[in-house]
Amino acid sequence: MEKSKKFFKEADKNTLALFGIAIMIFAIMGIFAPKSFLGIANLQGMCIQFPEYGILALGMMLAMISGGIDLSLVGIANFSSIVGSIVMIKTGGSGISILFGIATALTVGALCGLFNGFLIGYLRIPAMLVTLCGLQLYTGLGLAVTKGPALTGLPESYSLLANGAFFGVPIALIIFLVVVGCVSYILKATVYGQQVLYMGTNDVASRYSGINNLKVTMKTYLTGGILGAISGVLMASHYNSAKADYGSSYTLLTLLIAVLGGTDPDGGKGRVAGVAMAVVVLQLVSSAFNIMRVNAFVKTFVWGLLLLVIMIITKLVENRRKEA
Numbered sequence: 001m002e003k004s005k006k007f008f009k010e011a012d013k014n015t016l017a018l019f020g021i022a023i024m025i026f027a028i029m030g031i032f033a034p035k036s037f038l039g040i041a042n043l044q045g046m047c048i049q050f051p052e053y054g055i056l057a058l059g060m061m062l063a064m065i066s067g068g069i070d071l072s073l074v075g076i077a078n079f080s081s082i083v084g085s086i087v088m089i090k091t092g093g094s095g096i097s098i099l100f101g102i103a104t105a106l107t108v109g110a111l112c113g114l115f116n117g118f119l120i121g122y123l124r125i126p127a128m129l130v131t132l133c134g135l136q137l138y139t140g141l142g143l144a145v146t147k148g149p150a151l152t153g154l155p156e157s158y159s160l161l162a163n164g165a166f167f168g169v170p171i172a173l174i175i176f177l178v179v180v181g182c183v184s185y186i187l188k189a190t191v192y193g194q195q196v197l198y199m200g201t202n203d204v205a206s207r208y209s210g211i212n213n214l215k216v217t218m219k220t221y222l223t224g225g226i227l228g229a230i231s232g233v234l235m236a237s238h239y240n241s242a243k244a245d246y247g248s249s250y251t252l253l254t255l256l257i258a259v260l261g262g263t264d265p266d267g268g269k270g271r272v273a274g275v276a277m278a279v280v281v282l283q284l285v286s287s288a289f290n291i292m293r294v295n296a297f298v299k300t301f302v303w304g305l306l307l308l309v310i311m312i313i314t315k316l317v318e319n320r321r322k323e324a
Helices: 002-010 013-032 040-065 073-090 095-121 127-146 156-163 171-189 191-201 203-208 213-239 250-260 272-291 296-323
Strands: none
Touching (some): 013 272, 040 073, 040 156, 040 191, 040 272, 073 095, 073 213, 073 250, 095 127, 095 156, 156 171, 156 213, 171 191, 171 213, 171 272, 191 203, 203 213, 250 296
């Protein structure tokens, strides 16, 4: 009893609230559409879908914790997956070529992230401008390479990465959980994790305390680029093709998830558990909308409205705390 009380006392209230919302959605949909919502096929389908944007949301979270933002993640995801797919096709489509293609995609994502980090950290260009331009740049490069249509002809076995299962558990979900564990470890147990939180809270104070802000910024956007590439690999595997405009709605969605998960837009605060829980909640809502046949445009409107409302509430709560 005492342990459970201690757990709820120390646990993040935002994460607990999201957990409660998830339970409530399960309960409501379990009453109104038990067969379609709680069916194995739907649950597995959800587990295949959300890792794509869930991993992007973790990259967005890191950028926001550092005091910045990364709007280029979807562009990085698509461009890196296109380059990696070309490598797979050109090298014959064997198991080794798939691994080589994935490694190439991760390298491209890392380079794109480093480029963003250099412009933001060294040249001091605002992160929003750099990454918004980066989104257009990487999308444009993807279009230039593919000439518009989707790049097809990928190995059939490659599709198992996003669509396959290991003992009934979707491989995409396993990848997502591994990424969540790695990012959580980085933030909690490494020097960089403490530095990025401190820099996001006050970049001037962090610089005077001896933290190399440029190095931290470069690491943050490098990590974001790698996470973008992982998401791109999953997207390409999901469709067994690569295209420059896959996941075009994910930029807004990742912003919503990061803020909903308790990440402070001004920097210095963010929890991996909160973001992971927000990913699950948004997927449950999305799945419920699909089952109820809600128009896709209405869904996008709801995401935008929800993001705006959350940011207003967060700002009002913060202002009250300062006044108190």
